[in-house]
Amino acid sequence: MKNQSRAADAFWGGFYKFGSIVLFVALWQLSCAAGLAPETFVASPVTIVKTLGNYILDGSLWRHSSISLSRAFYGFLLSTLVAVPLGFLLGGWHKNFERIVGPLLIFLGQFNPFALFSIFLLLFGIGETSKIALIFWVAIWPILYNVSMGVKNVDPLLVKLARSMGLGRLGLLRKIVIPSSASFIFNGLRLAAATSFFMLIPAEMMGASKGLGWLIINAQINYQIPKLYAGTVTIVVFGVLIDAFFRLLERKIVAWRQPLNL
Amino acid sequence: MATTIKSLRRGAARAARRYGIFFAILALWEFAAKSGLADSVYLPTLETVAGALYDLWVKAFLFTHIMVSLTRVVTGLAVALCLGVPLALLLGRIFPASFARLEALLRIFALVNPYCLFPLFVVFFGVGETPKIAVLAWVSLWPIFFSALSAFKNVDPILVKTALATRATPFSLFRAVILPASLPSVFHGVRLGVEMSFFILIAAEMTGATAGLGWIIHNAGALNQVDRIYAAGVCVVFLGVALNWFTLYLKRGLFFWDERRDPFSTMAPGGARRPVGRGRLAIAVAVFLALMAVGAWRIFEAERLLNDPSTVHEYHVSRE
Secondary structure: OHHHHHHHHHHHHHHHHHHHHHHHHHHHHHHHHOOOOOOOOOOOHHHHHHHHHHHHHOOHHHHHHHHHHHHHHHHHHHHHHHHHHHHHHHHHHOHHHHHHHHHHHHHHHOOOHHHHHHHHHHHHOOOHHHHHHHHHHHHHHHHHHHHHHHHHOOOHHHHHHHHHOOOOHHHHHHHHHHHHHHHHHHHHHHHHHHHHHHHHHHHHHHOOOOOHHHHHHHHHHHOOHHHHHHHHHHHHHHHHHHHHHHHHHHHHHOOOOOOOOO | OHHHHHHHHHHHHHHHHHHHHHHHHHHHHHHHHHHOOOOOOOOOOHHHHHHHHHHHHHHOOHHHHHHHHHHHHHHHHHHHHHHHHHHHHHHHHHOHHHHHHHHHHHHHHHHOOOOOOHHHHHHHHOOOHHHHHHHHHHHHHHHHHHHHHHHHHOOOHHHHHHHHHOOOOHHHHHHHHHHHHHHHHHHHHHHHHHHHHHHHHHHHHHHHOOOOHHHHHHHHHHOOOHHHHHHHHHHHHHHHHHHHHHHHHHHHHHOOOOOOOOOOOOOOOOOOOOOOOHHHHHHHHHHHHHHHHHHHHHHHHHHHHHHOOOOHHHHHOOOO
16 A cells, blocks of 8 residues: 555656656647648657667667767766866866966867867868867866866865874875865766767767767758657757766765755 | 066066966977978968968958857857746746756756757748857757756845845845845856857857858868968957956956855956946946947848858958
């Protein structure tokens, strides 16, 4: 009896949370079916699901998505490897470094990745490197920003306490700075992952022959509206999954802290 | 006298510390291009880039393109502000329960990459400027909306209760408590939105426009004019930096009381925080409106230059 009511609670809770999506999709489908939305421009959800099913079955969706995901992943990985240590240095771990390199990094952070993309194309050719370089460039800034903000926001009392107990620099980093800035770091990583995937799509539209962005530009050129919607939905789904993955990771690893809701 | 020299010297030392690294990098660039370390076809020297800038300005209507890009960003941002902030107010303060129901859908909308749906924007908004501005508005809408929403929701409840205890009317509560408490965060969203929409603008201009800085890059790339790619890239960088510094300046002037630390604030240029006087604000608004008027005029001008047989060649190539 109790189990049943709990299931019902979960169901209504889920409906409360995601009901708007269900309602939106239902309205969309109804207006397509009723002919309110012009069929040539607006694909109905059923058509989109059918198209997606076809692409999943013939393997092309997975082929393109895996390429896009691997590009985003490598760029993201590279920027994490560079930006996390750099963020610690900038966050006041090394005052002179901050003073000298800081202004340059702020300036570089304003560089438009797409203006750079054509230069990356010149320097690295049209292969994978230029796209990964673009993703690296896009993803590095949120991580850098958040990590240095996290390091700056470490409670000075904790640092003083640890110092007075004779903790060395490395111990301070491991025991105090990293744990107390962890939620900032995760926030930066999550933002960077989302941005890298978001920006990869235009990059693939401009200079690629594979990947989700290419799939979409191809659909645009050939005016295949269902394919266009299918690609867009795929990107949204991946965006949701990436976001959920990082939130889960944060909850598991930084379990003691309230998640930062930015 | 001695103190003047001393302070001058101190200022120079500070400038050298702050900007020295820029000069170092420029010198490195020049050295690499000159000495043949890097292929000079792909990495032109600084004077070649400067020459291309001059060339673009004189012959290829660079000013028009800059103004077109700027106008697009600012118009998109204005649309996003007009939609995002009232919507956030509505969902954050007036109907918080319905936001809880709508949140998942709105988060999904925020993930939709408008760039993919560009043909549909064209279908709904026609050709010309409107679909581009709609794309930019969509991109900057979500950061503005979500940060405004969390700002409106997170107004210190004690302040609200105190205000209500003094029998504040809803309007005066809004004007005297909620708005001042949440505006800095709203503005943070605006800065994020400016950044995102400027990124996307260049991408959009590179693929589907006939004017703007992104279009220059695209055109120069197609014609293999590497120095022009760099020159237009320099313009994009400076426009981006100028936009960012302008928003930072506004933030410091308007929200000087806001004490939250920007992690890069110690490194970013800019002086002490102090309120902006009315006169200066009026001047800023006037300059801004004038810029927008020039920008709107330049958009028509770009259209005309493109369609006029006597200028279309210059507009596209202008070198030969």
